[in-house]
Amino acid sequence: MRLPRRALDLMLQRPLPKRGPLLTTPKGKGYVSRQNGGGQFKSAFD
Numbered sequence: 001m002r003l004p005r006r007a008l009d010l011m012l013q014r015p016l017p018k019r020g021p022l023l024t025t026p027k028g029k030g031y032v033s034r035q036n037g038g039g040q041f042k043s044a045f046d
Contacts, residue, residue, distance in 0.1 A: 003011075016022065021030025 011022070023031055025031060
């Protein structure tokens, strides 16, 4: 996966989880992969 430098910096501000989703929604739930490409992930970063 390729991430922008800013995204990587934000992720590394806190310890990474040993289990569970690495990236979560603002509500704390893991993102899901959708067949249509899913705008869920995109909308969180716009």
